[in-house]
Amino acid sequence: MATTAATSSKQTVLQYPGAAPSVSARIHPVVLFNICDAFVRRPDQAGRVIGTLLGSTSSDGTVEIKNSYVVPHNESADQVALDIDYHHNMFVSHQKVNPKEVIVGWFSTGFGVSGGSSLIHEFYSREVQNPIHLTVDSGFTNGEASIKAYVSASLTLGDRQLAAHFQEIPLDMRLIEAERVGFDLLKNTSVDKIPNDLEGMESSMERLYTLINDVYKYVDDVVEGRVQGDNNIGRFIAEALASLPKLSPTAFDKVFNDKIQDNLSLVYLSSLTRTQLSIAEKLNTAAQIL
Amino acid sequence: MANPATGRSFLQAMTSVEEVAPPLRVVQMEGLAVLKIIKHCKEFSPALVTGQLLGLDVGSVLEVTNCFPFPTREEDEELEADGANYQLEMMRCLREVNVDNNTVGWYQSTLLGSFQTAELIETFMNYQENIRRCVCIIYDPSRSNQGVVALKALRLSDSFMDLYRSNNFNGEKLREKKLSWVNVFEEIPIKVSNSALISAFMTELEPDSPVTQCDFDRLKLSSAPFMERNLEFLIECMDDLTAEQNKFQYYYRNLSRQQAQQQVWLQKRRQENMQRKAAGEEPLPEEDPSNPIFKPIVEPSRLDSYLITNQISNYCNQVNGAAGQGFSKLYLMKALHEN
Numbered sequence: 001m002a003t004t005a006a007t008s009s010k011q012t013v014l015q016y017p018g019a020a021p022s023v024s025a026r027i028h029p030v031v032l033f034n035i036c037d038a039f040v041r042r043p044d045q046a047g048r049v050i051g052t053l054l055g056s057t058s059s060d061g062t063v064e065i066k067n068s069y070v071v072p073h074n075e076s077a078d079q080v081a082l083d084i085d086y087h088h089n090m091f092v093s094h095q096k097v098n099p100k101e102v103i104v105g106w107f108s109t110g111f112g113v114s115g116g117s118s119l120i121h122e123f124y125s126r127e128v129q130n131p132i133h134l135t136v137d138s139g140f141t142n143g144e145a146s147i148k149a150y151v152s153a154s155l156t157l158g159d160r161q162l163a164a165h166f167q168e169i170p171l172d173m174r175l176i177e178a179e180r181v182g183f184d185l186l187k188n189t190s191v192d193k194i195p196n197d198l199e200g201m202e203s204s205m206e207r208l209y210t211l212i213n214d215v216y217k218y219v220d221d222v223v224e225g226r227v228q229g230d231n232n233i234g235r236f237i238a239e240a241l242a243s244l245p246k247l248s249p250t251a252f253d254k255v256f257n258d259k260i261q262d263n264l265s266l267v268y269l270s271s272l273t274r275t276q277l278s279i280a281e282k283l284n285t286a287a288q289i290l
Numbered sequence: 291m292a293n294p295a296t297g298r299s300f301l302q303a304m305t306s307v308e309e310v311a312p313p314l315r316v317v318q319m320e321g322l323a324v325l326k327i328i329k330h331c332k333e334f335s336p337a338l339v340t341g342q343l344l345g346l347d348v349g350s351v352l353e354v355t356n357c358f359p360f361p362t363r364e365e366d367e368e369l370e371a372d373g374a375n376y377q378l379e380m381m382r383c384l385r386e387v388n389v390d391n392n393t394v395g396w397y398q399s400t401l402l403g404s405f406q407t408a409e410l411i412e413t414f415m416n417y418q419e420n421i422r423r424c425v426c427i428i429y430d431p432s433r434s435n436q437g438v439v440a441l442k443a444l445r446l447s448d449s450f451m452d453l454y455r456s457n458n459f460n461g462e463k464l465r466e467k468k469l470s471w472v473n474v475f476e477e478i479p480i481k482v483s484n485s486a487l488i489s490a491f492m493t494e495l496e497p498d499s500p501v502t503q504c505d506f507d508r509l510k511l512s513s514a515p516f517m518e519r520n521l522e523f524l525i526e527c528m529d530d531l532t533a534e535q536n537k538f539q540y541y542y543r544n545l546s547r548q549q550a551q552q553q554v555w556l557q558k559r560r561q562e563n564m565q566r567k568a569a570g571e572e573p574l575p576e577e578d579p580s581n582p583i584f585k586p587i588v589e590p591s592r593l594d595s596y597l598i599t600n601q602i603s604n605y606c607n608q609v610n611g612a613a614g615q616g617f618s619k620l621y622l623m624k625a626l627h628e629n
Contacts, residue, residue: 030329033322036488037356041388066329070387090383096361096376098333138487145494173495200438201615204508205622244626252627259620263613266517270606270613273524277599280535281470 022061025132025149026172031068031107032136032147038070039109039138047075048110050120052087053134054094054101063104063132067094080116082123105132111139113150118164121152133166147171314478315350317425317443321484323357324441327429330359331399335431337362340398342377344390347423352478354427355390357397397427402523403440403608406475406600408593414446415454425478436508436516436612443478450474454593471599511623513616517609524605527598534595544587552584 031053038049051070057063069090074081094101106124108117113135124131130151137146150166215237222229247255323343330339341359345352358380360373385391395417398405405428417424430440446454450473484492563573 028329030322030325032491033325033488036485036491037320037322038387040485040487043388069383072386086383086386089379093376093380093383097330097359140490145491147495198611198614201508201618205618208509247627252624256620256624259616263616263620266521266609267613270609273528273602274606277471277602280531281599 023063023130023132023151024061024170024172025063025065025134027065027134027147027149028067031065034068034070035107035109035136036138039136046073048108050082050108051106052091052103052124053105053107053132054091055104056100056102057104065104065132065134067098067101068107069094075116080119082120084123103128103131105134107134107136109136109138111135111137111146113166117166118152121164121166125152132169147173313350314352314423314425314445316481317352317354317427317478318481318483319354319427319441320356321482321488323354324439324482326357326359327397327427327441328431328434328439331429331431332434334362335399336401338399338401340396342380342393343395343397343425343427344381344384344392345394346390346392347394352394352423352425354394354425356384358384393421393424395421395424395426397429400428400430402432402519403430403604404523404601406597406604408597411446411454411593411597415451418446418451427480432519433516433608436510436513436615438508441480443480444475445478447473447476471596471603474596474600508615509619511619513612513619517612520605520609520612524602524609527602527605531595531598531602534590534598537590538595541587541590548587 035049035051038051042049049070050073051068053065054067054069055063055065071087071090072083091103103124105128106120108120113133117133121131121133124133133150133152135146135148135150149169149171151169152164152166154164155162218227218233219237221227222234323345327341330341339359339362341357343354344356344358345354347353361376381391381393396413398410410426414424414426424445426444428440428442428444433440559574566573
């Protein structure tokens, strides 16, 4: 849309990038934990915490946020002061460990984007080209956890900047590493011990068993006509069942027995080694020269 | 007039009340520290990395609330000062944001559990001089693709530390103190705790789904590569152990040979002395420290064999664990196939 100025003959154009940005972000769980921990430890007079996000940008425009650190700041009604030296020192220190992590943006706690944020965003856009602004709502306004990422585009009128428009970008919160560690460890406020091999195995087996039971019940219900069958689910079940490799019973028995024999011999070997160790120990310390 | 008897006994009572530190029973880690350690170790695997643990020492619980990684050190002398500067800088910055500024130990990554080295003990002794209670957390990133969080908290047992300081590792002392290879390291159970805020976030973001990534990892049928590497390391360690035992055999053989030589020499001396007495001369001394056969042979230190034994036992345990898992998975496959 173009607006014309009254007296001059040139036209000043209001620039408004309306297209959706092609950037998307992915966040690692460490960042979230760090932000929450920093929020819990914030100094009493601060209402929110602000910090830098580190990560990497891939070629298709996805920004991976891998690490973060808090930067002390002072905020009053109309002024925001950020400790730039601290930010720089921490960045240099982090670079020493992992030179591939660069600044990709900044975060703040609190719901939505506030006025002071645009100034801070400007500071960060001097460090990196298109910084990402992440808000983590630790106050749980609206009764839900909202973590949002924004990029900003500026609205200019001629060469004067009017406002900064923060557009939300899709945020991938898949948290695969957290899954690996186990949500039980990370969700509860205290876990008494980290499960070892066999205990973890047991819980996985139990979950598999429940899953199979559920599927079985569902199929039963559909066959009996109690539940309307969904073709997609039926297809998934058929695919899962078909993915079992078809082996003749003799071939399967052979493979199975071989594996069992291998495992048994390994257990035997390790027990043998351990006996050997205790014998060696006795011999070594019991030997005396009279 | 003050009663000197009670005054003395009061003073005595004050000096005799020493601070007895309760023994360390459990290490409590925050989820944040766990995730940071895992991230750092995984990023740099298979290289081995270390980092510092920060936290609080409360009664019988050692709390680890945060950690930061150390940069990988090049083999360069001038970077030594850099490393110390980095540490000071990080601690100072973290203190400004109210993170517990107290070092409680360090963490390091390992490859399939081969972490028992002499350097570990050296580092422990260095830390122990400054910090009353410190712990070392070992993380094994190569086992994480089996669905196990391989985190261990270790410290050296007190009896071992005393013996190490006196630098005396021969068989007599060890038998006295009944110190065998099992008593070198003490493993401490780890508890994980999270703040209420992050627990609320996690519960909100990832509802209890029926199956998670770590289940997929655990139920994988292919455990052969892991076992193979374990066995490789085990075989190497056995070779090292035999080398150590050969050293002992050599030492004992030398010792008995030396003793036999000493006896022979003593006999000759005695005969000489008898002759001299018969001739009326001064008897020669029965000892001759300048003679090389009297030189005491140094007993080789048993420290290495203890460490190697610990490693072997660790590998055996891992093999057992993996084989146990393998059995359950195989029987599951068999049941599935029969249907």
